[in-house]
Amino acid sequence: MDRIIYTTMTGASAAANRQAVLANNLANVSTQGFRAELSTFRSVPVQGEGSTTRVFALEATAGHSTLPGSVQRTGRSLDAMAEGNAWFAVQGLDGTEAYTRNGAFEVSSGGVLVNGLGLPVLSDGGTPIDIPPDSEIALGADGSLSVKTGDQPVANLGRIKLVTPTDENPIKRSEDGLFRASAGDALPSDAAARLQTGAIEGSNVNAVETMVGMIAAARQFEQQMRLLQTAETDDKSASQLLNMQG
Numbered sequence: 001m002d003r004i005i006y007t008t009m010t011g012a013s014a015a016a017n018r019q020a021v022l023a024n025n026l027a028n029v030s031t032q033g034f035r036a037e038l039s040t041f042r043s044v045p046v047q048g049e050g051s052t053t054r055v056f057a058l059e060a061t062a063g064h065s066t067l068p069g070s071v072q073r074t075g076r077s078l079d080a081m082a083e084g085n086a087w088f089a090v091q092g093l094d095g096t097e098a099y100t101r102n103g104a105f106e107v108s109s110g111g112v113l114v115n116g117l118g119l120p121v122l123s124d125g126g127t128p129i130d131i132p133p134d135s136e137i138a139l140g141a142d143g144s145l146s147v148k149t150g151d152q153p154v155a156n157l158g159r160i161k162l163v164t165p166t167d168e169n170p171i172k173r174s175e176d177g178l179f180r181a182s183a184g185d186a187l188p189s190d191a192a193a194r195l196q197t198g199a200i201e202g203s204n205v206n207a208v209e210t211m212v213g214m215i216a217a218a219r220q221f222e223q224q225m226r227l228l229q230t231a232e233t234d235d236k237s238a239s240q241l242l243n244m245q246g
Contacts, residue, residue, distance in 0.1 A: 079103060092178050098180050103115065
């Protein structure tokens with residue numbers, strides 16, 4: 001049996017994985033604050049007897065695109081876009097602190113400030129933010145929240161937690177689509193982080209580039225399948241030669 005099937009299998013698997021990543025990116029081209037996922041692979045020579053003429057395709061460490069998404073002006077007072085590399089802190093469904101660029105905030109029926117996905121937005125203290133009923137909310141450029149209820153004076157509710165990942169303390173995408181600190185602990189609040197109000201950040205996925213990548217990945221997969229068919233044909237031909245009788 002020709003061992004080409006093993007090397008071809010790794011190439012086909014890599015192409016299929018890349019296709020899945022690109023398809024997920026394309027599906028989120030309209031998702032607010034979405035960061036395109038990256039898939040990378042490396043070629044590793046197969047060590048053994050003889051020359052190293054075969055290579056395996058192995059997945060390398062991948063991350064996400066850090067390019068900013070498009071600015072969408074809304075004029076809505078509770079819409080915010082984090083500037084630079086700042087991220088909003090929210091409470092994930094598992095109860096842990098997570099980070100997102102989705103800044104379409106609103107008040108839930110329970111009076112809690114949530115983002116566009118319905119996740120509670122966290123304060124600098126790491127707790128959800130309760131909003132008094134029937135109050136007008138103002139969001140400052142530093143993430144500070146103030147409310148005015150009726151004729152009462154303006155009250156300060158604290159500050160939305162903004163974090164800024166660094167090379168020493170990066171973040172990575174979790175299975176739920178949110179980002180968390182690679183080290184596992186919550187990132188510290190960044191007092192210097194700023195946001196723009198009346199605007200939200202769109203997805204940073206380039207639809208045309210992603211579609212071109214999907215076409216290229218499909219062609220790569222087809223090439224690997226042809227190699228498997230070639231290996232099968234060669235195996236059948238070899239069997240026929242061995243079965244030939246004098």
